Amino acid sequence: MVHLIDRRVQGKNKSAPNRERFLRRYKGQIKEAVARAVKGRSITDIESGESISIPVKDVNEPNFGHSHGGVWEGVQPGNEEYQKGDQIARPKGGGGGSGKGQGGNSEDPAEDDFVFQLSREEFMNYFFEDLELPNMVKTQLTSTTDFKSQRAGYKTSGTASSMHVLRSLRGAMGRRIAVGGKSSRRLKEAEAEMSKLLDEHVPMTDERVMKLKQEIHHLRTRLLAIPFLDPFDLRYSNRIKVPKPASQCVMFCLLDVSGSMDEQKKDTAKRFFILLYLFLTRAYEKIEVVFIRHHTTAQEVDEDAFFHSRESGGTIVSSALNMLTKIIQERYAASDWNVYVAQASDGDNWDNDSQTCRELLINTVMPLVQYYAYVEITEGEPQNLWLEYEQVATRHAHFAMQKIESPADIYPVFRELFKKQPN
Numbered sequence: 001m002v003h004l005i006d007r008r009v010q011g012k013n014k015s016a017p018n019r020e021r022f023l024r025r026y027k028g029q030i031k032e033a034v035a036r037a038v039k040g041r042s043i044t045d046i047e048s049g050e051s052i053s054i055p056v057k058d059v060n061e062p063n064f065g066h067s068h069g070g071v072w073e074g075v076q077p078g079n080e081e082y083q084k085g086d087q088i089a090r091p092k093g094g095g096g097g098s099g100k101g102q103g104g105n106s107e108d109p110a111e112d113d114f115v116f117q118l119s120r121e122e123f124m125n126y127f128f129e130d131l132e133l134p135n136m137v138k139t140q141l142t143s144t145t146d147f148k149s150q151r152a153g154y155k156t157s158g159t160a161s162s163m164h165v166l167r168s169l170r171g172a173m174g175r176r177i178a179v180g181g182k183s184s185r186r187l188k189e190a191e192a193e194m195s196k197l198l199d200e201h202v203p204m205t206d207e208r209v210m211k212l213k214q215e216i217h218h219l220r221t222r223l224l225a226i227p228f229l230d231p232f233d234l235r236y237s238n239r240i241k242v243p244k245p246a247s248q249c250v251m252f253c254l255l256d257v258s259g260s261m262d263e264q265k266k267d268t269a270k271r272f273f274i275l276l277y278l279f280l281t282r283a284y285e286k287i288e289v290v291f292i293r294h295h296t297t298a299q300e301v302d303e304d305a306f307f308h309s310r311e312s313g314g315t316i317v318s319s320a321l322n323m324l325t326k327i328i329q330e331r332y333a334a335s336d337w338n339v340y341v342a343q344a345s346d347g348d349n350w351d352n353d354s355q356t357c358r359e360l361l362i363n364t365v366m367p368l369v370q371y372y373a374y375v376e377i378t379e380g381e382p383q384n385l386w387l388e389y390e391q392v393a394t395r396h397a398h399f400a401m402q403k404i405e406s407p408a409d410i411y412p413v414f415r416e417l418f419k420k421q422p423n
Helices: 016-025 027-040 120-129 135-142 165-199 207-224 263-281 303-308 318-331 351-368 384-395 411-418
Strands: 050-054 114-118 147-155 236-243 249-256 287-294 298-301 338-345 371-377 399-404
Touching: 016 027, 027 050, 027 120, 114 120, 165 207, 249 263, 249 303, 249 318, 263 287, 263 338, 263 371, 287 303, 287 318, 298 303, 298 318, 318 338, 318 351, 351 371, 351 384, 371 384, 384 399
Parallel strands: 249 287, 249 338, 338 371, 371 399
Antiparallel strands: 050 114, 147 236, 287 298
């Protein structure tokens, strides 16, 4: 028999086990609230917690009430309306007496929803749940920033191996000069006076000579009593942990917004973009996100227009690839930026344009980027764009493509990203 004792530090009037039971009990309502939050959030703001509200009717506890069983007869004083055998109507509100019950009058104030705060870790766990990520990957995505050790001056305590000898000796010298400076100056003056008296052939028994000899001896003894190296002088190298610096990167999000891309497909695409962004935050401190939407033409837009605008008509994917190339060449030099591209589409494209996309990727785009991930969100057979992109994957190892039918299919795209590369 194994007994597990929860010893996590808890705040005042809080219970971690009770909170876990509450989250398990209302898992369905919380997952719906998290899904709504993801739709309304920015990609770059996905890692914070969330305030969740649950209707009061969903958190009501069942309770037992006392009721009279069988048939009862009673005498009500002041009865002027009813005769024996009459049926008394049920009071309004669904309960007995003067209580309001669940169906209170329309003028009664409604009860507020039950609101509580999900932590960052809890929010991310619910977000990852239907993506079917391995636990190892979930841990990597929710982990904190990597740190490195860096020198930060000196401190007065530490281990012997971290002692800074030069700094300690320099401090000892300064201390000896400060403590013995006055005595040292007086010693030089006394020795000069003694030398002058001896040059004048003053007898050693002279009172002045005897007094100077005594003072010189006292000053030398005092100076010799000053320690060469005191524990106060010791200095140790101080090291602190700072966020590990990383070069900056830019993440391009390409999305087909033609009439065939409905809201469900856009929501799946957003989850795909969020997962890539979370992966990049583990390796880069500064990340810029560029949104390019396209149908027959491409346009750089903000995030709100990127996900919520919808166009009718056909699709020309090469317009987005041309704009992508132009933006990289004008604003994101390869010497300063690491470039990642995520493209989501239903695969529908003009036949002739799909060949153009293949040539653009192989000859122009892929040499400029560190990684290119393409997802085709469709339940049918692969489209013509998919067939052309397969040829790109055979030419470039850093090009990944995956067909997605549900959010659970997103992870295979990132499997190669998380796999440790051989040295």
